[in-house]
Amino acid sequence: MTLIIAEKPSLARNIADGIRHSGAGDPKRRDGYIEIGEYLVTWAFGHLFSLCDIEKYSPQPNGSTRWSMVNLPCFPQEFSFELRKNSDGSVDPGVKKQFHLIRDLCCRPDVDRIVNAGDADREGEIIVRLCVSHAMEGQPQKPNARLWLPDQTPETISQALTEMKDAAAYDNLANEGLARTYIDWLYGVNLTRYATLKTGTLMRVGRVIIPIVRAIYDRDLAIRNFTPDIYYALISRAETNGIPVELTSKEKFPKEQLAQAQAMCDRYNAQSAVVTSVKKKKDILAPGKLYSLSKLQNFLGKKYKMSMSESLEIVQGLYEKGYLTYPRTNSEYLATAEKDKIRKIIESAKKLGYPLVFKESKTIFDDSKIESHSALTPTYKIPNKSQLSEREMMVYSAVFRRFAAVFCAEDCVVHRTEIKIALGDCEEFTLKGMVIAEKGWMKYDDSTQKDRTLPPLNKGDIVQIDFRPVEKETSPPKHYTIETLNNYLKNPFREDKAKAAKENTDDTEEYRAIFEGLELGTEATRTGIIDNARKSGYIELKKDVYHILPAGEFLIESLSQMGISMDKYKTAEVGRSLKRVFRGESSVRDSLDIAQKEIAHVFAPKEISLGEDTDIGFFGDTVGVCPICGKEVTRTKRGYGCRGYKDGCKFGIFSPLCGRAIPKSAMEILLRDGRTPVLQGFVSKKSGKSFDASLKLENGEIKFDFSN
Numbered sequence: 001m002t003l004i005i006a007e008k009p010s011l012a013r014n015i016a017d018g019i020r021h022s023g024a025g026d027p028k029r030r031d032g033y034i035e036i037g038e039y040l041v042t043w044a045f046g047h048l049f050s051l052c053d054i055e056k057y058s059p060q061p062n063g064s065t066r067w068s069m070v071n072l073p074c075f076p077q078e079f080s081f082e083l084r085k086n087s088d089g090s091v092d093p094g095v096k097k098q099f100h101l102i103r104d105l106c107c108r109p110d111v112d113r114i115v116n117a118g119d120a121d122r123e124g125e126i127i128v129r130l131c132v133s134h135a136m137e138g139q140p141q142k143p144n145a146r147l148w149l150p151d152q153t154p155e156t157i158s159q160a161l162t163e164m165k166d167a168a169a170y171d172n173l174a175n176e177g178l179a180r181t182y183i184d185w186l187y188g189v190n191l192t193r194y195a196t197l198k199t200g201t202l203m204r205v206g207r208v209i210i211p212i213v214r215a216i217y218d219r220d221l222a223i224r225n226f227t228p229d230i231y232y233a234l235i236s237r238a239e240t241n242g243i244p245v246e247l248t249s250k251e252k253f254p255k256e257q258l259a260q261a262q263a264m265c266d267r268y269n270a271q272s273a274v275v276t277s278v279k280k281k282k283d284i285l286a287p288g289k290l291y292s293l294s295k296l297q298n299f300l301g302k303k304y305k306m307s308m309s310e311s312l313e314i315v316q317g318l319y320e321k322g323y324l325t326y327p328r329t330n331s332e333y334l335a336t337a338e339k340d341k342i343r344k345i346i347e348s349a350k351k352l353g354y355p356l357v358f359k360e361s362k363t364i365f366d367d368s369k370i371e372s373h374s375a376l377t378p379t380y381k382i383p384n385k386s387q388l389s390e391r392e393m394m395v396y397s398a399v400f401r402r403f404a405a406v407f408c409a410e411d412c413v414v415h416r417t418e419i420k421i422a423l424g425d426c427e428e429f430t431l432k433g434m435v436i437a438e439k440g441w442m443k444y445d446d447s448t449q450k451d452r453t454l455p456p457l458n459k460g461d462i463v464q465i466d467f468r469p470v471e472k473e474t475s476p477p478k479h480y481t482i483e484t485l486n487n488y489l490k491n492p493f494r495e496d497k498a499k500a501a502k503e504n505t506d507d508t509e510e511y512r513a514i515f516e517g518l519e520l521g522t523e524a525t526r527t528g529i530i531d532n533a534r535k536s537g538y539i540e541l542k543k544d545v546y547h548i549l550p551a552g553e554f555l556i557e558s559l560s561q562m563g564i565s566m567d568k569y570k571t572a573e574v575g576r577s578l579k580r581v582f583r584g585e586s587s588v589r590d591s592l593d594i595a596q597k598e599i600a601h602v603f604a605p606k607e608i609s610l611g612e613d614t615d616i617g618f619f620g621d622t623v624g625v626c627p628i629c630g631k632e633v634t635r636t637k638r639g640y641g642c643r644g645y646k647d648g649c650k651f652g653i654f655s656p657l658c659g660r661a662i663p664k665s666a667m668e669i670l671l672r673d674g675r676t677p678v679l680q681g682f683v684s685k686k687s688g689k690s691f692d693a694s695l696k697l698e699n700g701e702i703k704f705d706f707s708n
């Protein structure tokens, strides 16, 4: 018998359907598994195992599990997994029961082969691998195979069962998955505990969540601090033959130069404007590319204000019902090996009346732009409207309509017009227009371009002009939207470069960056991490726009005081090392070493002069004695304060003060000697200027002292 372990119950049911499809008779339901022909099909519930906590590797001497610096940082030599626990720390009885059942099935003497049917990604790979390795601990090994499914239709499944590879072919994928899991643990557990102990506030620190929150923080701060520049543009909107013709000059004037702007307008208006050429041409527009997950999420966010977590959940459901292909894909291309499958989907759609045709094109089929999954497409199973909910229909039809646009038999034909107008020898103006003549594929694509019509001008016509200075404002940067944040995370290093990579331009560079691991997070993880940042109260999503929240500002500002930078450069360095593991070029240990080195750096003592010190110590640290009441002064969440506050003592200080953290070392000196050495880098709230100063005690109050 062959034992198949699926990642989830729904996949197990689909696999049993696929086996029946190949003529194996009817499935028999057993307790926790399905028996059909030569197969036993069972399932996990996603992750049955999770990594053990720090206390497993380095318990505190007193056996306490309270967070403490005693066992930080923790870099386990060997990582251990344990059965997944509930939030209260108890083992989930359902998880335990299912694992015992999997173990019993693995060990059945008549089972001579075990098949990993995790989802076709690194997470699915390790979910089932961990079940098998724990189940077979101390047992003689059995042959292992991998069932790899690009979609969950019965035909694909029965076909894939005949083409299974040995599980070892996926060892690199599993290694990358494990390395990612370990590294996220190292960052998450060590730095979350450290930052929380320092600030006295729960800080959810992670390798990818921090650069995401930081990006939104930086952008919102830039918007808050933006002061618009006023300038004058020279614009003419005079009518020619009763139709307004808008001409905008390339010249601009700063706000002090209104007189010069007016003078230039007068000079322009003294000239005559003549149409020097009118060019018309017919053009054929290419449709957009098929959707990757994030491009689909961008579209749904923009059109329906659908959050990424909602769209992913719906796409996942449609995949499990067999209507869409594997969703967590980062490619907008199809594998050349899938041409027959695509032909079949096109046939199904044609039966429903869609005018589609198979196309051989490098803009559709390109193996060099696929890591492990093709773009999202419908399958040959096309649902009726009545089979889908309203929200499901929005998502399904977005994917289906893009597919129909790409394979549409009809071209989209447009007429383009370009009119050139010369204003004496002062300036030449170019007006561009476009009219859609035949819609073609645009019938199916929502990102339809609008017509831009031009006034009916002919060569030699005189255009009426009336240039005037028009007051304009430079505009602030824009808040991140679902779309722009996704684009940034996919390629965080492109931003400053040319704003290329619009649809239909060459995207080879972009794919190279993704395959090298330069992106922040992955197509499979990003949605969950952003959702986590929202649930933690660091950011919020209003319609499809992200904003930083006070807790997120506190997080980023506290981390930078602690010297935890976790910027995109460091995150990308780890990302690159994980991709090397995936390609078999380096070991799991190598990539762990890179992460450990960086984490160790946070914990290492810093040699820094007191003037530059920003180390605030740990929440609860005692820094000296209150000059008013004699009780202890300790680190609080927002600075330092007297323990006698309940008895009415108000002694204390906020940190940061004028934008600068007050270090523990300075507080100790202040309370001991009454004055600190000069601290550098305060910023005046009023003037925005930076200054250096000592702090001194004066009649039980803390004051700036500029005498040094």
Ligand SMILES: [Zn+2]
Pocket: 626, 627, 628, 629, 630, 631, 642, 643, 644, 645, 649, 650, 651
């Ligand atoms: Zn006091």
